[in-house]
Amino acid sequence: MIEIKYFTFNPFQENTYLLINDKNECIIIDPGCYFENERKELQDYIANRGLKVARLLNTHCHIDHIFGNTFVSRTYNVGLEIHPADQVVLDSSPQVGQMYNIPFEPSVNPTSYLQEGDKIQFGDDELEVRFTPGHAPGHVVFYCASQQFVIGGDVLFYLSVGRTDLPGCDHAALMRSIREQLFTLPDEVRVYPGHGQSTTIGFEKEHNPFMKEE
Template identity: 55%
Template sequence: MLQLQSFVFNPLQENTYVLFDETKECVVIDPGCYDIDEQHDLVDFIDTNGLKVVKLLNTHCHVDHVLGNAFVKERYKTRLYIHPLEEPVLKAVKVYAPHYGIFNYHEADPDAFLKEGEPVTFGNQSLNVLFVPGHAPGHVAFYHTAQKIVIGGDVLFYNSIGRTDLPGGDFDTLISSIHQKLFTLPDDVTVYPGHGPETTIGYEKKTNPFCAL
């Protein structure tokens, strides 16, 4: 059975997720841990529960979602997976991070690339990769079919959507991604977003002021 632990990290209040199961294998998604205390919180959970980090995944590569990439890669000797269209987005972080007041960002290169239709596996689990651009050019979401969970990054929020005014963003593309990829999932799927509380597909289809059907 898939289990999920979330953390809220860095000044931009980003949601980091650890997914694991009875095998103790786990994946870390969007590690936003920035300072020593945040790094300790992540390590304490992983180590206390005897978990083995087998993959590091980014939904997309904006600064708040990648601050802990280098730390997780080095500590757990694991590989970083991103969508290929996010590689230039990731490389740009070191250039603009100081404008966010972030001066000790450590760069981490991707080791492998995600592709829609090629699942991410760990333990006894499988995550479907959904290509959902609009907030970022290579944004993906991770869908666990059996337990109806989607790790959605900055695409769909509780009564909101991801911003589209950053480089590579596009409002129409984002809305299309939501309607064609996320809103075709069952209504009782729980969405765990990159910021804020979880929500459900059905609730957002009915109430979201930006994209309700």
């Protein structure tokens, strides 16, 4: 059984996720901790729960999702895993931080790459990697069929979708990713996005105004 814990960090109000299993192992997805108090909050939570950090994953490499990559990697001795198509986004992130006037310690480089269809074993459960480009060229989501949830990054939000006005974005690809990779999941699947509240596939199919326009 996977427990989902999230923190909302940094000036972009990004959701950082911890997936915790029965063996007190955890996977950290998109560590957005920017300020020192945010890093302490994350570290204290992991210490107080007695958790062992097993993996560090990024749904994509926009700066608000990677501020804490180096901190997590060095603190817990775990390698970063991203989709190879987002390496270019990771490489350009220091310049993007300067552009937003939010300097940060550059992210570590990945030690391995995630591919479409990969299965991530996590205790008795499994996460499936689904390739969902559009908001970023190498965006992926992590789907847990046994518990009917998806860690969705910035693809689909409550009554909204990921922005596509940034370098490397592709609106048509985003819409295709939502239709083919998310809306093909059961209606009851809960989506935990990179910003804002969670939602469900069924609710967004029926009510999301951006998808109704398509």
